[in-house]
Amino acid sequence: MTTTRPGATDTSADVAREIAFEQAHVDRVYAELEKASARASEVEKDGIARGRSSRSGEVRDEELTGLFERDALVYAAAKRRSAIEKQYEGLVFGRLDLGDVDTPAAERDVRHIGRLGVRDDDYEPLVIDWRAPAASAFYRATPVDPMGVLRRRVLRCKGASVIGVEDDLMVPEAPDDIVVVGDGALIAALTRSRGRQMRDIVATIQRHQDEAIRAPSRGVTEITGGPGTGKTVVALHRAAYLLYSERRRFESGGILVVGPSAAYTAYIERVLPSLGEDSVSLRALGDLVDGVTATRLDPPEVAAVKGSLRIRRLLSRAASRPPEGAPSQLRAFINGHAVRLEESVLHRIRRQILRSSQHNVAAKHAREELAQEAWRSVRQGDRDEFFDAFDSSRDVDEFVDSWWRQLDPREVLLTLADTDHAYRLARGVLDQEEAAALAHSLREALSLGTWSVADVALIDDLSARLGQVQAPEAEERGFYDIEEFDDLASYGVLDVRAGVDRRVTPTASQSVVTPTDARERLLHGRIERASGSAHVLVDEAQDLSPMQWRTLARRGRNASWTVVGDAAQASWGDLEEARTARLEAYGSHAVRGFHMDTNYRNAREIFDYARDVILPLVPDADIPAAVRETGVEPVDTVVEPPPVASVESAVDELLGEVEGSIAVITPMRWADRLTHLEGAGDGRVQVIDPLSTKGLEWDATVVVDPDAIIDESPGGVRVLYVVLTRAAHRMTVLRPG
Numbered sequence: 001m002t003t004t005r006p007g008a009t010d011t012s013a014d015v016a017r018e019i020a021f022e023q024a025h026v027d028r029v030y031a032e033l034e035k036a037s038a039r040a041s042e043v044e045k046d047g048i049a050r051g052r053s054s055r056s057g058e059v060r061d062e063e064l065t066g067l068f069e070r071d072a073l074v075y076a077a078a079k080r081r082s083a084i085e086k087q088y089e090g091l092v093f094g095r096l097d098l099g100d101v102d103t104p105a106a107e108r109d110v111r112h113i114g115r116l117g118v119r120d121d122d123y124e125p126l127v128i129d130w131r132a133p134a135a136s137a138f139y140r141a142t143p144v145d146p147m148g149v150l151r152r153r154v155l156r157c158k159g160a161s162v163i164g165v166e167d168d169l170m171v172p173e174a175p176d177d178i179v180v181v182g183d184g185a186l187i188a189a190l191t192r193s194r195g196r197q198m199r200d201i202v203a204t205i206q207r208h209q210d211e212a213i214r215a216p217s218r219g220v221t222e223i224t225g226g227p228g229t230g231k232t233v234v235a236l237h238r239a240a241y242l243l244y245s246e247r248r249r250f251e252s253g254g255i256l257v258v259g260p261s262a263a264y265t266a267y268i269e270r271v272l273p274s275l276g277e278d279s280v281s282l283r284a285l286g287d288l289v290d291g292v293t294a295t296r297l298d299p300p301e302v303a304a305v306k307g308s309l310r311i312r313r314l315l316s317r318a319a320s321r322p323p324e325g326a327p328s329q330l331r332a333f334i335n336g337h338a339v340r341l342e343e344s345v346l347h348r349i350r351r352q353i354l355r356s357s358q359h360n361v362a363a364k365h366a367r368e369e370l371a372q373e374a375w376r377s378v379r380q381g382d383r384d385e386f387f388d389a390f391d392s393s394r395d396v397d398e399f400v401d402s403w404w405r406q407l408d409p410r411e412v413l414l415t416l417a418d419t420d421h422a423y424r425l426a427r428g429v430l431d432q433e434e435a436a437a438l439a440h441s442l443r444e445a446l447s448l449g450t451w452s453v454a455d456v457a458l459i460d461d462l463s464a465r466l467g468q469v470q471a472p473e474a475e476e477r478g479f480y481d482i483e484e485f486d487d488l489a490s491y492g493v494l495d496v497r498a499g500v501d502r503r504v505t506p507t508a509s510q511s512v513v514t515p516t517d518a519r520e521r522l523l524h525g526r527i528e529r530a531s532g533s534a535h536v537l538v539d540e541a542q543d544l545s546p547m548q549w550r551t552l553a554r555r556g557r558n559a560s561w562t563v564v565g566d567a568a569q570a571s572w573g574d575l576e577e578a579r580t581a582r583l584e585a586y587g588s589h590a591v592r593g594f595h596m597d598t599n600y601r602n603a604r605e606i607f608d609y610a611r612d613v614i615l616p617l618v619p620d621a622d623i624p625a626a627v628r629e630t631g632v633e634p635v636d637t638v639v640e641p642p643p644v645a646s647v648e649s650a651v652d653e654l655l656g657e658v659e660g661s662i663a664v665i666t667p668m669r670w671a672d673r674l675t676h677l678e679g680a681g682d683g684r685v686q687v688i689d690p691l692s693t694k695g696l697e698w699d700a701t702v703v704v705d706p707d708a709i710i711d712e713s714p715g716g717v718r719v720l721y722v723v724l725t726r727a728a729h730r731m732t733v734l735r736p737g
């Protein structure tokens with residue numbers, strides 16, 4: 001960070017003149033953009049119109065290539081237009097004056113930096129994209145290593161108007177004509193009030209942050225650091241940078257951004273679009289598996305059971321058992337012979353097949369093995385005739401349909417809701433108490449009709465074991481095959497099962513109907529195969545359970561990774577097991593690390609308070625330096641329980657003290673009595689539970705009952721530490737006496 005600001009000549013006349021200079025340039029840029037936007041709309045309109053007329057007329061083969069080109073053109077034009085519209089606000093935010101101290105003004109290189117690159121009619125750059133190599137000096141230059149920069153300027157804009165400039169001089173003394181104004185862009189940015197969503201920091205990225213943002217894409221990039229050190233925002237700018245520098249690879253392969261909760265994804269979702277990127281998939285841990293959405297959290301002891309790798313043995317047992325209601329022996333009449341296969345033989349066949357195949361794709365294999373075994377038990381007559389008869393036997397059809405029916409991973413997981421069944425499968429893996437808690441939590445899912453976040457990793461594990469649920473054969477028949485069935489009614493066949501299980505593949509109209517029955521709700525929709533990404537970005541990585549790391553590993557097999565975290569903020573208990581699972585997910589990729597040590601969020605007074613809470617209990621916590629002071633200490637008061645009136649008056653006071661957002665962070669114990677505060681102060685107040693505050697921040701917070709927060713959270717004091725580091729400007733801590 002640059003703090004040296006020699007030569008500042010901050011008179012209001014200077015400022016007004018400098019603003020006018022910049023405004024002239026910004027006006028030129030917007031005029032150019034208007035033209036570009038109009039051109040893009042023309043291309044779009046023209047392309048779409050041509051497409052329409054082609055459709056109504058005959059399309060000749062040689063025109064098809066033209067149509068593909070048109071599509072690409074229309075796509076590119078629409079994208080460009082949407083980028084221009086989205087980044088209209090604050091499009092130009094920086095300027096570099098490059099040269100030596102004695103370079104004449106006319107020969108200096110002046111570059112304006114912005115959210116996207118803009119050129120004039122002569123292809124001269126008016127604005128350079130912040131991610132281009134030519135812009136890197138904007139972030140990297142320091143007075144110690146000025147990289148040819150004389151002055152770095154940050155422009156503050158409202159819409160298309162320049163409302164302020166903030167300069168940093170990179171040389172000890174400015175040439176006469178170089179004016180240096182403002183109080184420093186970083187502190188101005190940090191002092192501003194917070195809204196409900198995170199903002200980009202593209203104008204004030206610091207040098208050490210820039211190094212992490214522009215690090216090579218390959219391998220694993222770990223970003224560590226204490227609370228508020230910009231890990232999240234840096235990682236998101238890195239995603240935008242990767243898309244810029246290797247667009248083909250990352251746009252087609254996809255970037256997956258994973259955060260702890262839906263509140264977190266809602267909080268960060270504006271950052272990438274504001275940087276011009278919207279081709280990134282943002283997922284909360286509860287949404288990682290397509291077809292399942294979970295926001296509910298299990299009690300800590302259950303989450304611990306579901307998150308630990310021990311549970312895999314139990315899942316493996318559950319996945320290899322015959323489906324519920326499966327017949328225990330096969331009896332059939334094949335080619336004049338009575339065939340009978342007993343339970344032990346059937347078990348052996350099942351075990352043998354599952355050793356090398358996933359259940360859902362092995363039905364054909366299972367049928368072949370049954371045929372072999374049946375033949376071995378008969379060995380009479382013609383072998384080929386026997387196999388043909390076995391193949392077309394209705395008895396065998398019926399048997400296989402039930403003995404080896406398709407298994408939905410969610411259905412298999414729900415079998416563990418039966419406590420006795422859970423005990424049996426958990427033998428040697430979980431103790432009775434753990435197995436009972438697991439069964440109980442699944443019964444709760446069955447009564448609520450919702451999965452918990454920890455269940456998602458179990459469903460994904462089972463899905464990987466079982467394989468994708470296959471559509472029944474009838475669905476796989478081609479168009480002509482199905483047409484043949486149309487006449488069956490005329491042969492007296494009225495009930496033809498040519499459709500598919502509604503749950504497995506809902507039709508367009510069915511998929512929008514939400515079932516009302518709790519079990520059906522749990523099984524609604526189709527579980528999709530995990531699709532791989534080219535890059536996986538994991539935030540709050542310290543909270544992932546080992547099972548969740550495995551879920552991510554399935555999505556990042558061929559990916560490069562950016563992993564962001566701070567161990568002192570962990571809510572997952574067994575850090576060692578999680579570390580091993582994390583390293584396994586990385587595979588053989590090399591790991592490069594970046595450490596952030598400046599806290600940009602909390603005022604120093606607030607962070608000192610949080611530091612004093614965590615250090616006695618976690619002496620090796622990674623403690624950053626807070627850069628900003630407000631002169632106001634946090635309030636810490638003992639209040640009458642229940643703390644409703646005291647929370648209300650604390651909120652009232654804070655509404656007068658800060659301009660932006662306020663959070664009331666409350667443990668479950670008091671949550672019901674405080675919900676009425678949600679949305680107070682014209683929507684500025686939010687009531688939230690401690691775990692959901694991960695990664696978020698507000699102008700001010702009211703922390704209710706810190707002891708209860710410790711008691712109720714799996715991470716204990718570490719979760720309280722998270723809570724105490726969410727406020728930028730003011731914090732009030734209330735302790736019911």
Ligand SMILES: Nc1ncnc2c1ncn2[C@@H]1O[C@H](COP(=O)(O)OP(=O)(O)OP(=O)(O)O)[C@@H](O)[C@H]1O
Pocket residue numbers: 186189190199200201204205206209225226227228229230231232233234566600601694695696697725
């Ligand atoms: N260079 C910067 N310029 C302006 N603001 C910044 C800069 N770096 C970080 N910030 C701000 O600091 C705050 C904290 O950043 P962020 O949430 O990314 O930190 P974090 O390390 O992920 O925090 P935590 O681990 O506590 O969740 C955000 O408001 C962010 O915009």
